[in-house]
Amino acid sequence: MTPSLHDLTTRFASVPGLTFDAEKGLTRLKLQTAAAEIEVFLQGAHIAHFRAAGQEPLLFLSDEAIFQEDTPIRGGIPIIFPWFGTRRHGRSADAHGFARNTPWELTGVQLEPEVMLSFELTPSARTQLEWLPDFRVRYFVYAGEELTLSLEVENLSETSFIFEAALHTYFAVSDIRSVRVTGLDGVEFLNQLATDKQLQSGDIHFAGETDNIYFNVPETITIEDSGLQRAIEISSNALSAIVWNPWIGKAARLKDFGDDEWQRMVCVESGAVQENEVEIFPGEITTLSVTYRSTVAAGIDAA
Ligand code: BG6
Numbered sequence: 001m002t003p004s005l006h007d008l009t010t011r012f013a014s015v016p017g018l019t020f021d022a023e024k025g026l027t028r029l030k031l032q033t034a035a036a037e038i039e040v041f042l043q044g045a046h047i048a049h050f051r052a053a054g055q056e057p058l059l060f061l062s063d064e065a066i067f068q069e070d071t072p073i074r075g076g077i078p079i080i081f082p083w084f085g086t087r088r089h090g091r092s093a094d095a096h097g098f099a100r101n102t103p104w105e106l107t108g109v110q111l112e113p114e115v116m117l118s119f120e121l122t123p124s125a126r127t128q129l130e131w132l133p134d135f136r137v138r139y140f141v142y143a144g145e146e147l148t149l150s151l152e153v154e155n156l157s158e159t160s161f162i163f164e165a166a167l168h169t170y171f172a173v174s175d176i177r178s179v180r181v182t183g184l185d186g187v188e189f190l191n192q193l194a195t196d197k198q199l200q201s202g203d204i205h206f207a208g209e210t211d212n213i214y215f216n217v218p219e220t221i222t223i224e225d226s227g228l229q230r231a232i233e234i235s236s237n238a239l240s241a242i243v244w245n246p247w248i249g250k251a252a253r254l255k256d257f258g259d260d261e262w263q264r265m266v267c268v269e270s271g272a273v274q275e276n277e278v279e280i281f282p283g284e285i286t287t288l289s290v291t292y293r294s295t296v297a298a299g300i301d302a303a
Pocket of ligand 1: 072211
């Protein structure tokens, strides 16, 4: 259960720049420092906003997002665990797992030597309805000039288990038609709309609904936005990357997404999914980490 606003405020009273409030009943942490501002919902340890000082906001959050218990938030950085999309092992359950709409514990806030927030998810009566293995997931968020995220999955069971995970990041862009994603040339991907595997040829440009899972990806992928003249470098140890934009038709079908909002976002997710799923042994810890670095530089060509 999420502690009350009063309890959180009292417990973290010594941290300057840190406040808690509620958006339609969901508890939200806000932290403002000289280097950056960040907002995180405790449900899902869901980062809804991040802006490094002097920069445009990094993330897209839908104006139609629903802030409600047990409901995923459309935008920001949902955490996908322990399965991605439709569950492939075990009985069917909600898409993308329970981590994104289950309350997490805020375990720490530090400002020095760097700003770091930490969160933890362990089994609850609710998660045990869907997932039997015993686990602990720790999430470390470093909010400075760059945003670094580290998701540590620990197996506390007596047998191994298989999981998928992803940081399902919605990036804010000027206009999806002015965006290209570089770094995946030659990488094999599954086009989820056609369900066939292909090899990426050149950069990714967007001219329609896109829902691709790339496997065994390189360490760095970049979103180049000629409208904002911004490059977002994504550096990660993740083996999978998912590139998603719903375009016009799917945007209209999503109830928590504005009809025109497909133009202002792109998801480039870092994870371990499908053929890159992870088998984790008792006592083992597996870490998924990613750093987002934005640079604004004249000279990004039109996509
Ligand atoms: C992406 C999937 O990761 O998430 C898409 O590849 C899916 O198929 C999208 O549509 C959004 O999922 P959801 O469950 O948040 O609507």
